Amino acid sequence: MSDGECRSQTGAPQGAPTRWTRILPYLPSTLMVLVAVNQLILAYTANLSAWLGGGFGMFSTIDDGDNRHLRVFIVRAGREEEVEIPSALADLDQRTRVLPSPSQLHKFAQAIATLYGNEGKRFSAVRIEVWRTTFDADSRTPRSQRLREFVLTIDGEPH
Amino acid sequence: MNHIKHLWDGLSRGYRAAVEMEVVDLASRLTLLALLFNPVDDQTVRPFGLSLAGVGLVFSPAARHPALWFFLTLVTGWRVVADWPLADNHAYLLCYWCFALFCSLLVRDVRASLAVNGRLLIGLVFTFATLWKAVLSPDYLNGTFFRMFLLIDERFADLSRLVGGLSAEQLEANRRLVEDRFHDVFGPENLTLVVPAALTTFAQIATWWTVTIEAAVALCFLWPRKDGIYRQRHVPLLLFCATTFAVAPVAGFGWLLLLMGIAQCEPERTTVRALYLAIFFLILFYQEFSWTMLLG
Numbered sequence: 001m002s003d004g005e006c007r008s009q010t011g012a013p014q015g016a017p018t019r020w021t022r023i024l025p026y027l028p029s030t031l032m033v034l035v036a037v038n039q040l041i042l043a044y045t046a047n048l049s050a051w052l053g054g055g056f057g058m059f060s061t062i063d064d065g066d067n068r069h070l071r072v073f074i075v076r077a078g079r080e081e082e083v084e085i086p087s088a089l090a091d092l093d094q095r096t097r098v099l100p101s102p103s104q105l106h107k108f109a110q111a112i113a114t115l116y117g118n119e120g121k122r123f124s125a126v127r128i129e130v131w132r133t134t135f136d137a138d139s140r141t142p143r144s145q146r147l148r149e150f151v152l153t154i155d156g157e158p159h
Numbered sequence: 160m161n162h163i164k165h166l167w168d169g170l171s172r173g174y175r176a177a178v179e180m181e182v183v184d185l186a187s188r189l190t191l192l193a194l195l196f197n198p199v200d201d202q203t204v205r206p207f208g209l210s211l212a213g214v215g216l217v218f219s220p221a222a223r224h225p226a227l228w229f230f231l232t233l234v235t236g237w238r239v240v241a242d243w244p245l246a247d248n249h250a251y252l253l254c255y256w257c258f259a260l261f262c263s264l265l266v267r268d269v270r271a272s273l274a275v276n277g278r279l280l281i282g283l284v285f286t287f288a289t290l291w292k293a294v295l296s297p298d299y300l301n302g303t304f305f306r307m308f309l310l311i312d313e314r315f316a317d318l319s320r321l322v323g324g325l326s327a328e329q330l331e332a333n334r335r336l337v338e339d340r341f342h343d344v345f346g347p348e349n350l351t352l353v354v355p356a357a358l359t360t361f362a363q364i365a366t367w368w369t370v371t372i373e374a375a376v377a378l379c380f381l382w383p384r385k386d387g388i389y390r391q392r393h394v395p396l397l398l399f400c401a402t403t404f405a406v407a408p409v410a411g412f413g414w415l416l417l418l419m420g421i422a423q424c425e426p427e428r429t430t431v432r433a434l435y436l437a438i439f440f441l442i443l444f445y446q447e448f449s450w451t452m453l454l455g
Contacts, residue, residue: 017266017267021265021266021267024262024263024266024272025259025262025263025266025271025272025275025276026275026279027258027262028255028256028258028259028262028276028279028280029276029279029280029283031255031258032251032252032255032280032283032284033283035251036283036287040295043295048244050291050295050296052244052245052246052247052248053244054239054246054248054251055248055287055291056248056284056287056288056291057287057288057291057295057296058247058248058288059288059292059304059308059369060288060291060292060295060296060299060304061291061296061297061298061299061304062298062304062307062308063298066338066341067341068341069341069342069344071344094245095244095245098244098245099244131344133340133341133344134297134298134303135298135303136303137298137301137302137303140303140306140307140350140352140354141348141349142337142340142347142348142350144344144345144346146344
């Protein structure tokens with residue numbers, strides 16, 4: 001830039017507006033719309049909670065993730081045993097409840113398999129169920145609904 | 160008497176300086192203040208966010224430099240990406256707003272660009288919020304959300320006690336019944352919850368008030384012409400912030416909405432700017448004092 005060229009208060013050039021300077025003011029809102037649309041898609045395809053993901057659906061539903069519950073089963077010799085979720089997986093448990101996508105469920109199941117495997121337990125698969133509890137509008141009767149199910153065989157191939 | 164006059168003169172000068180301050184300076188300083196009031200919720204980047212906000216406030220020319228806002232965009236964006244999908248919506252909005260300040264400081268008409276961003280971001284936030292409440296959510300308009308939320312969310316316990324007359328023990332019993340039911344998916348079909356009629360009425364009013372005021376903000380801010388209801392856009396936003404954040408424990412979101420409101424406020428409307436500033440600090444008091452507990 002030559003000495004004589006005009007600069008704004010912030011140091012930005014003051015010449016004729018370029019295509020970039022015309023686009024720049026609209027980038028943040030464009031980004032916001034893209035993230036919010038992605039959140040909508042994930043809410044419908046992967047049961048992402050409306051509260052999270054940048055779609056501004058907070059305070060619109062009771063389904064904020066706390067009303068969801070994961071049930072974990074270990075399969076051995078054709079029989080299933082329900083097991084507790086170890087406290088070491090509390091963070092992963094929360095992430096899986098609010099976004100039970102296949103990849104998140106796979107990650108969670110692998111973590112369960114690793115933890116129980118390290119304890120010396122032998123099993124052929126880990127099965128996970130994602131449940132959601134909602135309430136009837138008038139009677140407040142609770143209703144539980146199974147949102148998703150995921151099975152991880154011990155060789156790591158999902159079923 | 161002279162001391163009182165001096166004090167009054169000082170307050171008047173401070174008020175005039177604040178409401179007549181150049182809008183970009185005011186909006187950027189309030190953003191930095193909001194970053195200090197409500198630091199980025201990630202231990203890795205929090206020291207960077209606090210330091211950058213402090214530098215911007217102490218060395219005021221830095222607040223007008225795009226580099227500061229570029230790094231704040233990275234810090235606030237890191238929190239959203241690293242914590243996916245658990246970051247609250249206002250963490251996203253904070254990142255968009257820092258990005259908006261960065262982009263605006265690169266163009267010739269900084270004030271106009273920031274005003275466009277403030278207007279669009281507020282309009283879009285409320286459009287998506289209204290879309291979820293009025294169309295997509297299965298349990299909002301029928302009142303279930305607010306009824307259950309007031310019964311089980313600890314953050315609203317003082318309000319539930321105030322409007323519903325519930326005792327702390329009744330609220331705790333309700334909460335335990337519902338939380339146990341969440342974990343026992345084959346549990347009882349009937350929960351013996353204590354739900355006073357006043358709480359049900361309040362939940363119904365809150366349901367319709369919230370969706371109506373949010374739709375009004377969305378409509379006013381995204382109104383295509385700069386006349387009619389667009390001119391009145393500050394009214395629903397100020398009303399929303401003054402009422403909602405009295406009970407909703409998300410002060411950071413309120414501060415963001417207000418400083419974005421200031422950024423798109425016409426310079427000659429000093430009274431409106433003063434109201435934005437007053438509510439900005441009112442939210443600080445809402446956050447620090449539980450008025451519902453004091454009244455209860």
